Amino acid sequence: MSLALVAVGASLCACADEPTAQIRTTTDTILALLADPALKIEARNSERRQLIRMELDRRIDWATVARSSLGHHWAKRTRAEQTEFVSLFSRLLEETFIDKFETQHSELAKVEYLGAKIIDEYASVKAQVTTKDQIVHPVEYRLQKSGKDWRVYDVLLEGVSLVKNYRDQFDEILAKSSYGKLVADLRAKIPQAVTLAASNPP
Amino acid sequence: MKKTYLEFVVGLFLAIGIGCLAWLSIKLARKEFFARNGYELQASFSNGSGLRRGTPVVIAGVEIGRVASVGLEDYEAKVRLVVQPGVVLQGDTIASIKTKGLIGEKYIELTPGASDKTIKPGGVIRETQPAMDLEALIGKYIQGNLAKPDDKGQPPR
Numbered sequence: 001m002s003l004a005l006v007a008v009g010a011s012l013c014a015c016a017d018e019p020t021a022q023i024r025t026t027t028d029t030i031l032a033l034l035a036d037p038a039l040k041i042e043a044r045n046s047e048r049r050q051l052i053r054m055e056l057d058r059r060i061d062w063a064t065v066a067r068s069s070l071g072h073h074w075a076k077r078t079r080a081e082q083t084e085f086v087s088l089f090s091r092l093l094e095e096t097f098i099d100k101f102e103t104q105h106s107e108l109a110k111v112e113y114l115g116a117k118i119i120d121e122y123a124s125v126k127a128q129v130t131t132k133d134q135i136v137h138p139v140e141y142r143l144q145k146s147g148k149d150w151r152v153y154d155v156l157l158e159g160v161s162l163v164k165n166y167r168d169q170f171d172e173i174l175a176k177s178s179y180g181k182l183v184a185d186l187r188a189k190i191p192q193a194v195t196l197a198a199s200n201p202p
Numbered sequence: 203m204k205k206t207y208l209e210f211v212v213g214l215f216l217a218i219g220i221g222c223l224a225w226l227s228i229k230l231a232r233k234e235f236f237a238r239n240g241y242e243l244q245a246s247f248s249n250g251s252g253l254r255r256g257t258p259v260v261i262a263g264v265e266i267g268r269v270a271s272v273g274l275e276d277y278e279a280k281v282r283l284v285v286q287p288g289v290v291l292q293g294d295t296i297a298s299i300k301t302k303g304l305i306g307e308k309y310i311e312l313t314p315g316a317s318d319k320t321i322k323p324g325g326v327i328r329e330t331q332p333a334m335d336l337e338a339l340i341g342k343y344i345q346g347n348l349a350k351p352d353d354k355g356q357p358p359r
Contacts, residue, residue, distance in 0.1 A: 060311045067316045068294045074316035122328060135342050142329070153230065157250070159332045167313050 017116040017128065019123040019143050019150040026059040027111060030168045052098050061151040064089030068153065069166035073174055081179070087165075088186040095190065107131045121145040240267055241323035243266065245297045245310075249332035250279025252308030259283050259310045269310065283310065283327075290307040291327065293317035296333035308333070 027105060030052055039048040051201040066086040067074050076084065125186040140156040154163045173182050242296035247253070250272060265287035274280065281344055285291070294315030312327070321327060 004315075071316055072292070072314040133345070135345055137342075154329070156331065159334060161295075161296060161298075161329070163329075164298060164313060164331055167296070167315075172312070200269045 006146075009140055017123075017125075019116045019118065019125050019141075020113050022059065022150050023125050023141055023143075023190060024113060026055055028031070029055050030101060031105065031108075034101060052101065053094060053102065056094055056097065061153050061154055062086065062093070064151075064153040065093065065154070066146070068163045070170055071167045073170065077179065081183075084183065085186075088183065088190065091188050092186055093166070107133075108174075109134075123150055165188055242270065243283050243285055243291070243321060243323070243327055245281050245283065245327040245330050247279045247281065247297075247299065247330050247332050249335060250281060250299065251333040251335075252301070252332075253279060253310070255279060255302045257308055257310060259285060259312060261289070261312045261314065266270055266312075280285065281310075291321045293319035294329055295321065295327055296329040296331060297327045299333040308320060 007074070021180075033048060033051050033055070038044070039051075047094045063086050066083070066089040070077075070085060071090065071199045077085065109132045112128050114128065116123050116125045121144055123143045123145070123162060125143065127141070129137045129139055131137065138156075140155070140159075141152050142154040143150040143152050145151075154161055156162070170182065173185070203287050252268055253272050255269055255271055257269040258265045259269065266289045267283050270280055270282040270284050291312065292315040294317040295319070296313045296315065298311050299308055300311045316327070
């Protein structure tokens, strides 16, 4: 009896940190949407994607992801350009993520959460994703507290930061061409991401 | 006359040698001066492989600081850096460990962010990216390929 109580206590303690609990809830919700047989029919593709999109919007701070990815170039843009950039980049990222979820979720075997490190209003949640071929992929979510919510502003896959990856790419593009060209490229990529995702139902 | 000329040449070579030593001393002293007069920051890396005292800290290819010490704290590499005065780092500056070439010397690259807040002297660079574990990634790639069906669709052995 006492061992059972300790076991229950241990599992409760494992979820006791709020950032991990919130990441877990978002991940479980998205996986449930992807696995739901009622949503797998092509006629409901848009509805499924919209539900996943709403869940992502709840957890990811797209404005900070976009701003941080543009790095020191952000301050040089006008307020209107900044708003436009956040809208375009977050839309592109969101469609790309949803596409990846829809095409790759069947390869997922399990997700394990390894704990969070919380310092003031910032947290880092480490997890590992094991695919069906037994390969373990480390994932780290970086979050900032916003009221009661912890919202993701960066994700590290295999130790590589998504924000740093885009920051480097934007630095290179802006060194060789113009901000206008970068925006045009982002706009051009969005319809491709949407079309690719629509043609790959789960 | 000949003897005077010989003495002059010997003296000239000696002067050049002493000049080179003086130049070297000044250059090393300048680095020490820079290290003493910069401001200190800390950063933690989950993998700090290759970092040591004196590792360069670089922005856009320009050296702006050096690593002062590397220690272990909470099973992470805790690094103290000294950055030259006048370099302003945004709160979301990312510190990553890079290698010169594929197997060259390690250095810390700082990529400036967009945050309005700046990191104060004595502060912490919050956003870090660990050193890449190339062997682990290659191992995963090989393992992943071995696990896939072959070209004829036969399962892996």
